[in-house]
Amino acid sequence: MDLEELIALAESERAGRLPVEVRVCLAASCLGSGAGGVRDAIAGAIADRGLAGRVRLREVGCLRLCSEGPLVQVDSEGADPALYAKVDARLAPVIASAASGDPAEGIRLVDLGSPFFALQRPIVLENTGVVEPERIESSLAAGAYRSLHHALHELGPEGMIAEVTRSGLRGRGGAGYPTGLKWATVAKMPPGPKYVVCNADEGDPGAFMDRSVMESDPHRVLEGMAIAALAVGADRGYIYVRGEYPLAIARLDTAIRQARRLGLLGSMIFDSPFNFRVDLRIGAGAFVCGEETALMQSIEGRRGQPRPRPPYPAESGLWGCPTLINNVETFANIPAIIREGSDWFSAIGTEGSKGTKVFALAGKVRNSGLVEVPMGLPLRTIVDQIGGGAPEGSTTKAVQTGGPSGGCIPSGLFDTPVEYEALKALGSIMGSGGMIVMDQDDDMVGIARFFMKFCMDESCGKCVPCRAGTVQLYRMLDRIERGVAPAGELGRLEALCDLVKHASLCGLGQAAPNPVLSTLRFFRHEYESRLVSPDGDGARAPTPR
Ligand SMILES: Cc1cc2nc3c(=O)[nH]c(=O)nc-3n(C[C@H](O)[C@H](O)[C@H](O)COP(=O)(O)O)c2cc1C
Ligand code: SF4
Ligand code: FES
Secondary structure, eight states: OOHHHHHHHHHHHHTTOOOOEEOOOOOHHHHTHHHHHHHHHHHHHHHHTOOOOTTTEEEEEOSSSSGSOOEEEEETTTTTEEEEEEEOGGGGGHHHHHTTTOOOOOEEEOOTHHHHHHHHOOSSSTTTSSSSSOOOOHHTTTTTTHHHHIIIIIIIIHHHHHHHHTTOOOTTTTTTTTTTHHHHHHHHHHHHEEEEEEEEEOTTOOOOHHHHHHHHHHHHHHHHHHHHHHHOOOOOEEEEEETOOHHHHHHHHHHHHHHTTTTBBBBSGGGGOBBBBEEEEEEESSSGSSSSHHHHHHHTSOOOOOOOSSSSSSTTOOOOOOOOEEEEHHHHHHHHHHOOOOHHHSSBSSSBBBSEEEEEEEEEESSSSSEEEEEBBBHHIIIIIIIIOOOOOOOOEEEEGGGGGSSSEGGTTTSSSEEEEEEEETTTOSSSEEEEEEEEOOOHHHHHHHHHHHHHOOSSSHHHHHHHHHHHHHHHHHHHHOOOTTHHHHHHHHHHHHHHHHSSSHHHHHHHTTTHHHHHHHHHHHHHHTTTTTTTOOOOOOOOO
């Protein structure tokens, strides 16, 4: 395929558009609340009313306000788009009425001008909910693979690496390592086999950003990987997806086959000497397999256990070859950076944190779903305006970012901007994007115990500080929560946290104490009030679980 053919396919797709398009979200969350039946019922209602020549049903990915799903959007020429919430199959005739231009009654209309949408800045998500993830033509019409063509024929490897470096993009998988620097390191390695790996393991409880991107816009991830492969000189790539994401796996698989068929992946891409083959590897759900060295062991067919670094994957990765590992969202930023340029990207965000961040906003907020905001936005704006604040009868207490490696930030500090360093200074981390809002009923000791149990269960057991330390930390937290821990326990808890943090081999153990330390820092009274006093009195009744 050459550029003309690509443009012709995109134009023919655009020419096939009908005056009215009904977009039904068929991503995991909406499917779980019955979107499949809604799609079938709307298709039936369109046919019954003889609207097939005027109205087209599109099966799209996440429309972002997942808590209100199933979501259906009606786009009519010359009218404002209308987004309908909590649609069930019985409402299909109402949707068909809306598509005919008649009033839609008895159905919940979402305000697309509300802060939930207005304050977001979709870059990674620009085509999420817009393109049909199972039809490559739909992605091509939205511009997919144009950046790859530009990179291949105009920028060249050095130009691409320079653009990504200048953009200031940092890895979205958690650590925030500068992406351009990582690419440059792999590119500088001597010629020979090199690999590109997309980390789609997404093991943090509460996180679903990467899943949504893969389910909703898989070609974007593939295009980002292909550009990276071209930049570093790799011809083989793997996407390591967790087995709990069957829909993402199926859509990626379809997307890979479609892109291969059109010569956008595989051999002689865009009729050039560039070859890039992508394969899927399915993880079995171990959190530690998201750690890059464990992930590579797992791809190689060995037990997924971390190994010491250096050597870093960029020098010695898969089968001892230089390997570039980036997160799903990191790759999904690349097509936009190549298309719009590094100056455009670096103008968004803050000095040290450029661009946007996608969050999976969940917990005690009115609006939960997929949220993409410019870096630097205060946490308060995300929780109170985008999230709509606490539901009636509850008061926001804290927000948890970074999952089991992160921390809890109290509402008093919600003016903190969302950026790597600011969150780290509070003892939390940006993490990959899980954001769980908590209210007055959430018990911080219980939260810390929950995350410690997670780390204890997920510890691979290779090193003692993590294997034994997480068990001991869990037991201490359990005793504190039950009100049977002696006075002085907090000192011992902190000392053990310090040891586990500094002596563990990989990020799982090193970050496991974070939820404990951050809750001790900001909610110490919740711990102290549970300790048995020196005169032997129990502090307070144990918390029921
Ligand atoms: C226990 C553990 C789990 C991790 N899980 C993930 C994950 O699910 N997805 C991810 O992209 N990175 C994960 N990481 C970070 C990766 O090791 C690695 O830094 C990342 O994939 C690099 O990509 P980036 O530079 O684009 O962020 C994890 C790290 C640790 C220590
Ligand atoms: S820190 Fe924990 S997960 Fe990491 S290698 Fe050691 S035992 Fe395994
Ligand atoms: S999954 Fe449907 S709106 Fe997010």
